[in-house]
């Protein structure tokens with residue numbers, strides 16, 4: 001047993017936590033693993049190679065209830081936990097955040113300051129493919145850009161895997177499903193596909209951590225990750241680092257437009 005598996009065994013045996021969310025080796029790839037029994041702890045592995053962002057499970061009440069749980073976290077889970085905490089979606093006292101360093105040593109991050117520091121020190125390098133695509137689209141004129149997105153989003157099958165994969169898409173009722181009023185056609189069509197992505201990106205504005213789980217979950221490999229990425233960059237440019245935040249729930253009473261009054 002490695003140090004992670006030993007720590008997990010102790011935590012479950014001693015009753016410190018009821019569940020450990022981590023990763024295991026699947027048939028073809030690494031997959032999420034929900035470890036509840038000490039005898040299963042030896043299946044746990046630590047990996048950055050899992051496309052799933054396991055923080056998505058932290059808002060699933062049916063999975064974690066009011067129990068104390070542990071999550072074996074990489075950069076993407078920790079960035080999401082920080083954002084979920086800002087949005088009051090997690091009880092930190094019920095959550096143990098564990099990381100594993102290159103020597104296999106397990107560290108518990110006990111405060112948000114430690115988590116912020118971890119993220120600063122472990123921010124992944126920008127994906128050159130994503131950066132190149134954003135640059136290419138930036139150079140397009142308005143008509144070309146519209147044609148590009150129309151053609152890409154026309155392929156969307158509205159499976160909502162992008163929504164399911166995102167730790168910050170946690171509403172119990174999504175705008176895509178309400179029918180009173182009916183915001184989006186429930187079936188696949190170019191217009192409603194575009195409306196769906198505009199809605200998704202607007203709701204993520206200032207909140208998206210750039211983990212990439214949505215794009216990786218898309219069965220059609222649509223470049224939806226760059227929509228949220230570009231939105232985040234634009235918000236920072238337009239509103240500044242400090243004022244970006246969740247733009248849908250942030251307002252300035254002195255706004256020059258009169259809609260606020």
Ligand code: SF4
Pocket residue numbers: 165166167168169204207208209210211212213214215225228
């Ligand atoms: S990159 Fe995608 S999955 Fe990750 S936080 Fe942003 S919208 Fe959600």
Ligand code: SF4
Pocket residue numbers: 155156157158159160161162163217218219220221222224
């Ligand atoms: S995962 Fe891809 S195909 Fe499915 S709804 Fe999202 S963009 Fe469309």
